[in-house]
Amino acid sequence: MRLIKGKFEENFFSFNVNDTDRSRNSLSENEDVINGDINHSYNHESPFLFPSIHEYKLENPRNIKIGHLNVNSVRNKFLAIKELIQDKVDICFLSETKIDESFPNQQFHINGYKLFRRDRNKYGGGLLLYVKENIPCKLLQNPTDMELLILEFSIKNIKWLCIGLYRPPNENEKYFIENLMKILNQQSCLYDRTVLIGDFNLTTQNKNLEILMNTFDLETLIKEPTCFQSENASCIDLILTNKKETFKNSKVFEVGISDHHSFIITSLKMALVKGNAKTKLYRKYKDFNIENFQKDLTENLKNDANYYNFHKTFLKILDKHAPLKKKILRFNDNPFMTKELRKGIMHRSKLKNKFNKNRTNENWENYRRQRNLCVNTLRKSKRDYFQNLNSKNFSDNRTFWKTIKPYFTNKGLNSNKLLLKEGNEIISNEKELANIMNNYFVNITQELNLKNHTENTREIEKNVKDIKLDFQAHPSIKKIKDNFNITEYFSFHQVTELEVRKEIENLNNSKATPTGDIPVKTLKLNIDIILPTITKIINNSFIRNDFPDLLKSAEVRPIF
16 A cells, blocks of 8 residues: 555555465275265265354354354364354354463464463363454453453444353362352443353352352353263353343354364344455466567657656556456465365264264264364375475575464464544544554644744754854764765766666565556566666656655555
């Protein structure tokens, strides 16, 4: 984007994303096990890994969807979890993540979502929270040592308190409930709307939990069994709220990710404003013919000393031979997810559902084999992905580390979208945000109420010669003259075509060019044609003491 007269152009926020080639290695030796011989109720060719969750999304297209799943270790299940959450759930808590600080955030990053964590260790406990980046939210401090993530989020200027939690089975019930009551007592004066969601390891018939629910007028949205660890399934994954009437379609789904727990989800009867789609602007060089382009350039490019005419003519011809195109970006950020792995995970979910309904040894063994096969298939897919990376694409260290580094460190990871509250309005549009910040910093001195110093008018009105005379005896000036013998003074001189050629050839092709401007690579390819004109423009600028207006436009990139 360019900054012109204090405003940002729309196309600044378009960006380029390199498509990632997916590995499609065949696993034919396992095809019979992956596909199975059970009569499936879904289509193997479906592009959706979790058809039931996709159908739920279609039933509640614009509503805020809040979900929870006890994953029992997130490490080897993240690809399936990403497919479960991305573009289907707006706020999602994961419990029993079993990771520690040695696992970088990027390893669990989902495009379009903010990530919050509360780790215990890699042997138990832990919480992950994903929130759509266009939902205004902030994480509140947890005043206890319990495994909680306390979130404040706002929809249409209405604030909600959302507490995601995990209570280990061995944690004292009374201690757990008392601490929850302390938190709700502290926050009740700030929030009228409250949601508690997570693995309570308690049913709503528990006396201590009943006290909490009665005290704060909480009602449960989930009434079906959610945990199948024993023969008697129980409902211990709960969604409690004091505004039951504002929710709809609260459901339980078996997604096959957790060993014993089902996925719970509910929809808030409030619409989420859909964020603007990301777009990519690029030049189409597919049918570009360099000979035809140079022929048109030679015929139309006049030896004119006016930069505006040169710029206009060059871009007009370039647009004819390599027109600008625009397309919607769809992030392909699952390079490990092959077709075989997708089918395997879907079949695993089906087997898990069958075991929950009929808990026989045969059904458990079928599920266990399929689960282990999915883990092995994922490991093989990852190995193949990294082994098949084309070394020619890593022409420099920068490109290499940009690809590899996210899997090892959190450094440089900042996916959170900036939201700004102006009065009662939440602003998320990037162009509006950029202009608000630009106007703030442009006019910041006016807010300081600085006094105009006009007392010593004579000193201010002195010309440059008088000032030089006043300071010619200054110790620092004498010291400079003693050490540097200045015999020549700087002045612009006329440039030659050889000098201009050298500067153009030294331009870095990898540096970004403003969208719709002349690419460096194209300049270099046509240097022999444009060289006389560019040289004349530069020399004419020196003679007239004039700098082209088009080159005064700066590209300013707001970092947020």
